[in-house]
Amino acid sequence: MQGMPESLLGLVENFSKLPGVGKKTAERLAIYILQSSNDDVTSLSDALLNVKQNIEVDSISHCFKENDLCINDTPDRDSNILCVVQHATDVFLMEKSGYKGHYHVLDGLISPLDGILPEDLNIANLLDVIKKYKELVVALDPTPQGDTTSLYLIDLFKNYDLEITRLARGVPIGSSLDYIDELTLAYSFEDRVKVK
Numbered sequence: 055m056q057g058m059p060e061s062l063l064g065l066v067e068n069f070s071k072l073p074g075v076g077k078k079t080a081e082r083l084a085i086y087i088l089q090s091s092n093d094d095v096t097s098l099s100d101a102l103l104n105v106k107q108n109i110e111v112d113s114i115s116h117c118f119k120e121n122d123l124c125i126n127d128t129p130d131r132d133s134n135i136l137c138v139v140q141h142a143t144d145v146f147l148m149e150k151s152g153y154k155g156h157y158h159v160l161d162g163l164i165s166p167l168d169g170i171l172p173e174d175l176n177i178a179n180l181l182d183v184i185k186k187y188k189e190l191v192v193a194l195d196p197t198p199q200g201d202t203t204s205l206y207l208i209d210l211f212k213n214y215d216l217e218i219t220r221l222a223r224g225v226p227i228g229s230s231l232d233y234i235d236e237l238t239l240a241y242s243f244e245d246r247v248k249v250k
Contacts, residue, residue: 062084062085062088065083065084065087065088066080066081066083066084067080069083069084108120108121111142112124112126113179114179114182114183115156115157115158115159115179115183116142116158116159116160116161116176116179117142117145117157117158117159118142118145125145125149125156125157126156126157130154131154131155131156132154132155132156133155133156133186133187134155134187134188134189135155135156135187135188135189135191136155136156136157136158136183136184136187136189136190136191137153137155137156137157137158137191137193138157138158138159138160138180138190138191138192138193138194138207139157139158139159139160139193139194140159140160140161140162140163140194140195140200140203141159141161142159142161144159144193145157145159148193153191155189155191156187158176158179158180158183159176160175160176160177160180160194160203161175161176162174162175163175163194163195163197163199163200163202163203164199164202164203164206165199165202170199172206175203177207177210181210184211184214184216185214187216188216188217189216189217189218189219190207190211190216190217190218190219191219191220191221192204192207192208192218192219192220192221193220193221194220196223196241204220222245223238223241223242223244223245224238224239224241224242224243224245224246225238225239225242
């Protein structure tokens with residue numbers, strides 16, 4: 055961009071690498087930083103460094119951990135239920151639902167067309183810990199890859215003394231049936247619940 059100092063251009067370029075941030079938004083963010091106080095910028099840079107320096111991935115569950123404490127280690131969790139998710143960031147979403155069990159992160163989904171096989175996922179660690187749980191909740195995306203991975207896990211643990219559940223799929227709350235696609239409606243019928 056003409057007339058913009060080189061260091062500001064570098065900041066714009068870095069902001070535009072963030073997901074969902076286009077060129078205009080990157081420029082606005084960079085100019086905001088330029089106009090902010092030194093204390094505000096220092097606070098932001100410290101927060102960025104802290105995230106990179108303090109957050110690690112648990113070697114077994116692959117959940118995020120800080121100060122050697124993983125979410126599974128906190129005492130208020132239900133240690134009988136294990137929820138399997140695709141990414142460590144999915145844990146944040148599941149927590150918003152009120153779920154209070156343990157988590158296990160697969161770090162992906164089975165996708166033979168993309169060369170991703172079960173051995174490429176965090177399944178070996180899952181095999182090591184699964185016997186201490188009573189229920190396995192499979193919380194994966196309702197995509198062909200998610201369904202393939204779910205079926206693989208269900209088959210893998212079918213002979214274990216373990217209740218296996220998955221998230222219900224179907225009509226979102228507050229939506230109109232007029233706007234629901236056929237596949238979602240089909241899953242809604244498949245996952246219907248008994249009310250009487």
